[in-house]
Amino acid sequence: MKRNFDTLVLGAGAAGLLCAIEAGKRGGRIAVLEHADRVGKKILISGGGRCNFTNIYCQPENFISANEHFAKSALARYTPADFIALVEKHRIPYHEKTLGQLFCDRSAEDITELLESECRAARAQIFLQSRIREVQRTTEFLVRTEAGEFRAPALVVATGGLSIPKMGATPFGYQLARQFGLKIVETRPALVPFVLADKDRGRYCDLAGLSTEVLARTNHHSFREKMLITHRGLSGPAILQISSYWEKGQSIQIDLAPQREITAVIRASKVRSIGTAQKAFHGILPKRLAERWLENHAPATWTNDAL
Structure with missing residues (x-):
């Protein structure tokens, strides 16, 4: 079966769904293709299951990018306040945890339900379990899936990164970008915990679950937030943030008693x-x-x- 649309969005995560909503509001016929059996799987595990859906202090300088102007443009066009207004429109209770981080009071499912509801209102259609077999482009894009063929003059790739393969993450988006000759910035781990060497793991990892506020520093960047000891090493907001700036061979300083x-x-x-x-x-x-x-x-x- 062939289906014709104005825009095809590959991926029903946070980015794909929000893109579909905004495109649908502009009157386009939108289709979202998702290989999983439900939308927003990563949303559901974010923020410990409560979804840290935005940060009220979000600024362009908080983002690592090969093109610093992209973040400026994106955040100017759709601000944290815009999404907060959407959350409040759906009467989702939320709270500020720390440093401007906003979490749902109940569950991350509130956010996935919000996005699905807004997609319906924008008449954007979501096709689940639609694993993509092939993407071609002539005068328009042709996407062949296990659920049939989809055509549109515009294609949005919102398939996400490589993190958490068990949640369905694949390199498909990168492969597709290369297929069409787009420049790819080499990927590396970011927002990840650190694994301690065997010696230090033996010293500290039986304290798993214990957390404390620290100041983590590396490569002229620092973050003062919580550090969490895990069964394998260190995690928590301070560690996850500093991991994005750490490079192999560099040291990381962790001040256990900042100021x-x-x-x-x-x-x-x-x-x-x-x-x-x-x-x-x-x-x-x-x-x-x-x-x-x-x-x-x-x-x-x-x-x-x-x-």
Whole structure:
């Protein structure tokens, strides 16, 4: 069966659905093709299942791009306030967690339902389980899928990145871009946790689930947010953010007591001992992390130079 549209959108994630909504509002006949059995699978796991759907302080400089002007244009045309208005239109309760990050009070499903509802209102059609077999272009685009053929003069590729293959991520979008001669920026991991070496994993990873505020730095960038110890290493907002700026061979500095003088109590004490250090550390770090850090890193002599 052949179907004709004005625009074909490949991918029913956040970007694809929002694109379909805005294109549909302009009167076009829109089709969204998705290989999975439901829309927005990555949306559903974002923000711990509550979807951190925007940040009220979002600025172009927060984005890493080969073309810095793209982020300026995109954010000027569709702002965080625009999406917040859409969330409020659908009466979805939300809250600011920290640093301008907005999360749903209930579930990320509120956001996928919002996007599906807006697609229906814009008369954008969503075709699930439509795995793409071939894309051709002559006078218009022809997309052959397991569900039939689709034609349109405009094609939007919103198939997402390579992260989380078990959620259906594939390199299809990159392959398609190469097919049509588009420039591809070499991909590398970003917004990812760090895996500790065996030695440090043995020291700390039994503390999995413990978190604390840190200042993570590398390559002239820094983030002050929570760090989470996992079964394999380090994660949490500070680590995920700094990972995007880290390059192989570079070091990462993690300040466990940002803007706090952790040695003041020790220096003021007449007796410098592990007990004095524990007292100082317990006021700043979670107790178990403080004790473990001292076990592994306490100086042999409690001198000012050692501290």
